[in-house]
Amino acid sequence: MLLPWSKVRDWFCFACGECCRWFFVSLRPDEAIRISSAYGRDKIEIVHGRPILRRIGDSCVFLYGNLCLLGDEKPIACKLWPIVFTREGGADSYFNGYYIYFDERCPGVKRGRPSDRLYMTIMEAIHLKEGQKIKQNYTTARVGPNLLLPAVASSTLGLTEEMSSLQNLEFPSYSSSRSKIYTRNMKR
Ligand code: SF4
Numbered sequence: 124m125l126l127p128w129s130k131v132r133d134w135f136c137f138a139c140g141e142c143c144r145w146f147f148v149s150l151r152p153d154e155a156i157r158i159s160s161a162y163g164r165d166k167i168e169i170v171h172g173r174p175i176l177r178r179i180g181d182s183c184v185f186l187y188g189n190l191c192l193l194g195d196e197k198p199i200a201c202k203l204w205p206i207v208f209t210r211e212g213g214a215d216s217y218f219n220g221y222y223i224y225f226d227e228r229c230p231g232v233k234r235g236r237p238s239d240r241l242y243m244t245i246m247e248a249i250h251l252k253e254g255q256k257i258k259q260n261y262t263t264a265r266v267g268p269n270l271l272l273p274a275v276a277s278s279t280l281g282l283t284e285e286m287s288s289l290q291n292l293e294f295p296s297y298s299s300s301r302s303k304i305y306t307r308n309m310k311r
Pocket of ligand 1: 142183186201
């Protein structure tokens, strides 16, 4: 299911929107505060003490058709998937100080010898992860401009004590899918 980057020829996001339906998206405290403040406290939920993006029906609240309304403001978990950083891994997953895999559940992952574009994609993912970059050129679909809609911020309630306390939370390293919180933004 997790393929070392060295066995991936390329990856393209086709904007199928499936990952926005499959997973509960865990947020970093600063992301929870930012999204809550900008779009409303009702856009996030606290589950087992951790903030996640609210879901409506079978998908993320920010999924519009197959597109993300947050654009460049989406959480780092969303920006990185299906690229997975692990604490340990095989030599075939090592890249510039990281162990990097691709989750083959994403239909855009293609096996083979790494292409030049794949290297660009991985470098961008590292820069996103390290906070050196916000905009995505390779690690998302090129489907148009930021589709941020004011309507999303329909019920901005401002920060609450609960949200302020999120800044002090520490997050464990674990992963799961579908029925649990999927921690795409955390080291495994
Ligand atoms: S924030 Fe955007 S990319 Fe992330 S799950 Fe929601 S719709 Fe998908």
